[in-house]
Amino acid sequence: MTETDGSERPPATLIEPIDMSTLDASFRREIQSMPDGDELSACFACTTCTAACPIANQWEYKPHQLIRMIILGMRDEVLSSKEIWECLTCFQCQERCPQKVRVTDIIFDCKNLAAEEGKIPDAIRNLARELLEKGQLYVITADWEREDLDLEPELPGLSTEEFKTILRNTRTGRIVGGE
Numbered sequence: 001m002t003e004t005d006g007s008e009r010p011p012a013t014l015i016e017p018i019d020m021s022t023l024d025a026s027f028r029r030e031i032q033s034m035p036d037g038d039e040l041s042a043c044f045a046c047t048t049c050t051a052a053c054p055i056a057n058q059w060e061y062k063p064h065q066l067i068r069m070i071i072l073g074m075r076d077e078v079l080s081s082k083e084i085w086e087c088l089t090c091f092q093c094q095e096r097c098p099q100k101v102r103v104t105d106i107i108f109d110c111k112n113l114a115a116e117e118g119k120i121p122d123a124i125r126n127l128a129r130e131l132l133e134k135g136q137l138y139v140i141t142a143d144w145e146r147e148d149l150d151l152e153p154e155l156p157g158l159s160t161e162e163f164k165t166i167l168r169n170t171r172t173g174r175i176v177g178g179e
């Protein structure tokens, strides 16, 4: 038997234990009540979604962990996570889930909920503002390369008024416009 110095130490853990008092069970119900959330609770944490995900190795929270966090009710952690915004929407996880959990669509739902709470990364917010103000995500400017490529020196201006009117009356327009 190994001798100890009498000072009991807790066993080492790789991650911080979850503080159960902060869990919000209504978050799971909220996601489950959405059209994509039907099969959420069928997840059995097989990690197939994470194995299929091309970007999961860059993430602190892997796809199977995000799903588990939703089931547990870790609302703040999920809606504040960078992972939901970095998802490539490639559907690899969703296509392979043996339980038909709509992982990609659920991540989309989380993005919508996060946006409604104002939790939008600055880069995404700026892109949405460009779309709202200019009707384009990327404005193509006059450039010497255009001449080299035998293109018109400048793009004809876009008429974006109708588009902007529509967008301002959408949820995206209202959120980005700060309403």
Ligand code: SF4
Pocket (backbone or CB within 6 Å): 042, 043, 044, 045, 046, 047, 048, 049, 050, 063, 064, 067, 096, 097, 098, 099, 100, 101, 103
């Ligand atoms: S593949 Fe499906 S069942 Fe497996 S962990 Fe991911 S969501 Fe859960």
Ligand code: SF4
Pocket (backbone or CB within 6 Å): 049, 052, 053, 054, 055, 056, 063, 086, 087, 088, 089, 090, 091, 092, 093, 094, 103, 104, 107
């Ligand atoms: S849709 Fe998102 S979470 Fe799913 S595999 Fe692609 S990048 Fe990963």
